Amino acid sequence: MSDPTIDSAPAVCFRHGLVLTMDDARTVLPDADVLVVGTDIAAVGPALQVPEGTVEVDASGGIVMPGMIDTHRHMWQTAMRGYGADWTLTQYFVWNYLEHGRKFRPQDIYAGNLLSAVEALDAGVTTSVDWSHNLHTVDHAEAATDALEEVPGRFVLAYGNIQAGPWEWSSTPEFRSFVERRMPRSEMLGFQMAFDVTGDPKFPEQAAFEVARDLGATVTTHAGVWGATNDDGIRLMYEHGFMTPGTVYVHAATLSDDSYQRIAATGGYASVAAESEASCGQGYPSSWALRRHGIPLSLSVDTSVWWSSDPFSAMRSTLNADRTREHHEAHATGETVTHIGVRAQDVVGWATRGGAAALGLSSLVGSLEPGKRADVVLLKNDASPAMFPILNPYGHVVFQAGRGDVHTVVVNGRVVKHEGVLLLDRHLARARDSVAETVTYLQETLGAEEWLAGMSPDIPESKVLDNPYTYTEYASDTTHTG
Structure with a gap:
C-alpha cells in the first residue's frame, strides 16, 4: 500500500532510477536519484544526501522523467467519453456546433473538466491546456475554472466559445471581469484565448486579437483544419500583425509552405494531435511537415469524446504517423529510408519540454533540473512483463509503457499518485457523481432515439462543409484545399 x-512529506527522493532529465544535453543518468524538497527539484544525481524526514521511493527498474504536458485538450467533453468513437470531423461539428453543444450547462462543463483533470494526472500529464471552447456564458467559465482549481495539477484555461464570434464574446464586460477575477496567471493556472480564424477577408477576428494583446494573453487557434481553417486565416493573421511569438497553432495539418514559413518566422508553436488528425480528417498528422520548416512541436490528445486521453497514445501515434510519411515520401521517388529522421527521444521531448516551451513555462517545468518545479513522473511496474528489460529508455517510454505503468506522479512537489494509486479519492468520487448526473441529463434532454443517433449523426443541408462556425455567414471552399 502507499505510504500514508x-x-x-517535506521531501521525496526517487532512488536508483533511470533518469531522463530532458535537459539541453538530453542527459540520461542510470542508477540515479531525484530529490524533491518543497515545490522544487533540489538535486539530480547518484547517491544523493537527503534531509531528515525525506520519504524515499524505490525507482529501481523504472524510468524517472519530467511530467508530461498537453497543449490542447477539450476537457469539457470528457463527460462524453467514447461517445463519438465513430465520428468524422463533420459529424463532430454537427453534434457540438450545430445541434447539442449549447445544451451543456455550467455543471456539465465542471463535470467534464474535473474528470479530465484527474485522469490527466493519473496518466502522468502534469500540465494540461483546457481548450475550453463551449463557454457560452461566464457561468460556464466559472464552472470550468472551479474544476481546474479543485484538482492539484498545473492547468491553462484557454477560454473560447463556439456559439458566438470571438469578436463578440471577448468584447463583453462580463468576459473582462471574469479574466480580472479568476485568471491570476499563477504558476498553477495560466490563461490563453482560444478561437479560430475562418479566412473571412473582413477579418472580424481582429477585435479578439486586440483584446488578447491588451490582456497580455497568448492565442491558441485551430489552424490548417480541412473544411474549417486554412491558409487564408494564416495570411490574415500575418498581414495584420497578429502572428506573434508564443501563438499556438493546433493541428496545422493542411497548410501551404508559405503558411508554415510564416509560423516559423514569427515564433509560433504547433500542437500536434496525431491520433485525432489520423482519425477524423483535419489532414495528415502534421509533425513531418512541421519539422521540415523548423516549427517547434508540442503534443496533445485533443478530446476523450473520440480517443484515448493518455500521453503514451499521443507519442506513439505521432511517431508512427511521422515515420509512415517519411517512408511514403521516399517510396514515391523510388528511394528507401535507411536511417529514420525522427527518433523516440524527439517525441518524448515534444511531450515534455516541447509543451513547456509552447506555454512559456520552460523556466519552470519540462525537464528534471535543480531549481525547477518538481513535476516528476516515475514509470515502474514490477508486475508487468512489458516493463523489463529497459534497453532504450526513450523507445521504452514511447512504445512499451502505458498509463498503467505510471507508478508515481508529483506536481509542484505534491505527490498525487503513488504505487499506481491516485491519492485523489475525494476528487475521483466527485467526478464520478458529477459525470453520472451529466450523462443522465443529456440522455433525458436528447431522448433515447436522438442519443443513439448522435453517435453517428446525419449531416444536414447546411454550410457545415464550407464553414462549421455557427456565428458567421462567411463560407468558402478554400478550406478544402491545402
Missing part, C-alpha cells in the same frame, strides 16, 4: 505520509 508521502503526499505530505
Whole structure:
C-alpha cells in the first residue's frame, strides 16, 4: 500500500532510477536519484544526501522523467467519453456546433473538466491546456475554472466559445471581469484565448486579437483544419500583425509552405494531435511537415469524446504517423529510408519540454533540473512483463509503457499518485457523481432515439462543409484545399 505520509512529506527522493532529465544535453543518468524538497527539484544525481524526514521511493527498474504536458485538450467533453468513437470531423461539428453543444450547462462543463483533470494526472500529464471552447456564458467559465482549481495539477484555461464570434464574446464586460477575477496567471493556472480564424477577408477576428494583446494573453487557434481553417486565416493573421511569438497553432495539418514559413518566422508553436488528425480528417498528422520548416512541436490528445486521453497514445501515434510519411515520401521517388529522421527521444521531448516551451513555462517545468518545479513522473511496474528489460529508455517510454505503468506522479512537489494509486479519492468520487448526473441529463434532454443517433449523426443541408462556425455567414471552399 502507499505510504500514508508521502503526499505530505517535506521531501521525496526517487532512488536508483533511470533518469531522463530532458535537459539541453538530453542527459540520461542510470542508477540515479531525484530529490524533491518543497515545490522544487533540489538535486539530480547518484547517491544523493537527503534531509531528515525525506520519504524515499524505490525507482529501481523504472524510468524517472519530467511530467508530461498537453497543449490542447477539450476537457469539457470528457463527460462524453467514447461517445463519438465513430465520428468524422463533420459529424463532430454537427453534434457540438450545430445541434447539442449549447445544451451543456455550467455543471456539465465542471463535470467534464474535473474528470479530465484527474485522469490527466493519473496518466502522468502534469500540465494540461483546457481548450475550453463551449463557454457560452461566464457561468460556464466559472464552472470550468472551479474544476481546474479543485484538482492539484498545473492547468491553462484557454477560454473560447463556439456559439458566438470571438469578436463578440471577448468584447463583453462580463468576459473582462471574469479574466480580472479568476485568471491570476499563477504558476498553477495560466490563461490563453482560444478561437479560430475562418479566412473571412473582413477579418472580424481582429477585435479578439486586440483584446488578447491588451490582456497580455497568448492565442491558441485551430489552424490548417480541412473544411474549417486554412491558409487564408494564416495570411490574415500575418498581414495584420497578429502572428506573434508564443501563438499556438493546433493541428496545422493542411497548410501551404508559405503558411508554415510564416509560423516559423514569427515564433509560433504547433500542437500536434496525431491520433485525432489520423482519425477524423483535419489532414495528415502534421509533425513531418512541421519539422521540415523548423516549427517547434508540442503534443496533445485533443478530446476523450473520440480517443484515448493518455500521453503514451499521443507519442506513439505521432511517431508512427511521422515515420509512415517519411517512408511514403521516399517510396514515391523510388528511394528507401535507411536511417529514420525522427527518433523516440524527439517525441518524448515534444511531450515534455516541447509543451513547456509552447506555454512559456520552460523556466519552470519540462525537464528534471535543480531549481525547477518538481513535476516528476516515475514509470515502474514490477508486475508487468512489458516493463523489463529497459534497453532504450526513450523507445521504452514511447512504445512499451502505458498509463498503467505510471507508478508515481508529483506536481509542484505534491505527490498525487503513488504505487499506481491516485491519492485523489475525494476528487475521483466527485467526478464520478458529477459525470453520472451529466450523462443522465443529456440522455433525458436528447431522448433515447436522438442519443443513439448522435453517435453517428446525419449531416444536414447546411454550410457545415464550407464553414462549421455557427456565428458567421462567411463560407468558402478554400478550406478544402491545402
